[in-house]
Amino acid sequence: MREEENELVIEQIEIGPMANFTYVIGSRSTREVAIVDPAWDIDGLLRHLAERDYKLVAALATHYHPDHIGGGMRGHNIAGVAELLEKSPVKIYAHRHEADGVKKVTDISESDMVRVDSGDTLTIGVVEVEFLHTPGHTPGSQCFRIKNTLVSGDTLFINGCGRVDLPGSDPDEMYHSLQRLKSLPDDTLLLPGHNYSAVPNATLAESKGQNPYLAVKDIDTWRQMMG
Numbered sequence: 216m217r218e219e220e221n222e223l224v225i226e227q228i229e230i231g232p233m234a235n236f237t238y239v240i241g242s243r244s245t246r247e248v249a250i251v252d253p254a255w256d257i258d259g260l261l262r263h264l265a266e267r268d269y270k271l272v273a274a275l276a277t278h279y280h281p282d283h284i285g286g287g288m289r290g291h292n293i294a295g296v297a298e299l300l301e302k303s304p305v306k307i308y309a310h311r312h313e314a315d316g317v318k319k320v321t322d323i324s325e326s327d328m329v330r331v332d333s334g335d336t337l338t339i340g341v342v343e344v345e346f347l348h349t350p351g352h353t354p355g356s357q358c359f360r361i362k363n364t365l366v367s368g369d370t371l372f373i374n375g376c377g378r379v380d381l382p383g384s385d386p387d388e389m390y391h392s393l394q395r396l397k398s399l400p401d402d403t404l405l406l407p408g409h410n411y412s413a414v415p416n417a418t419l420a421e422s423k424g425q426n427p428y429l430a431v432k433d434i435d436t437w438r439q440m441m442g
């Protein structure tokens with residue numbers, strides 16, 4: 216993992232049986248961190264933070280699917296933000312179009328949440344996180360931009376993109392979201408929501424060289440590709 220100026224903390228943690236990635240993002244000097252998509256092993260994640268003397272100040276949700284934030288899935292309950300709040304009460308930051316889905320899936324209450332919009336920022340210690348709305352996989356999917364790093368959830372994988380055949384998915388929206396992400400600087404480091412590729416992270420330039428979903432140049436071609 217790239218760490219800039221020794222101040223930025225970004226840790227990529229693979230967790231759970233669905234190859235999810237959770238991220239710890241924050242500020243080395245103040246020890247304040249946020250956790251992205253906490254799920255599966257909340258005790259283990261909190262232990263990880265305690266061992267490093269990190270203070271959890273926020274939880275960020277890329278989208279409302281239970282493998283990312285906990286909740287019921289195929290008859291099983293996955294630990295997630297609800298269990299996190301019981302042990303470490305922080306606000307859950309979700310996009311305003313995703314917030315109702317987050318509440319429904321996890322049973323947390325409105326007062327546990329902060330509804331954010333694209334372009335909003337959150338400062339964690341001395342590190343700024345920008346929220347980018349990237350609908351398509353779900354209506355309120357969002358990515359987090361920290362300097363030249365992009366936590367891309369289930370919108371953009373190194374060698375693919377999130378499914379757009381699920382309830383709430385919208386293939387056309389995914390096309391436009393990917394076009395916007397494509398315009399970020401080529402040296403942007405992509406940190407996806409799952410370990411689905413040969414490497415766990417890559418630059419946008421590297422992804423463009425191998426990701427067929429980033430190569431599509433117009434919406435008609437995209438629609439044919441997505442069936």
Ligand SMILES: [Fe+2]
Binds near residue numbers: 369377
């Ligand atoms: Fe998802």
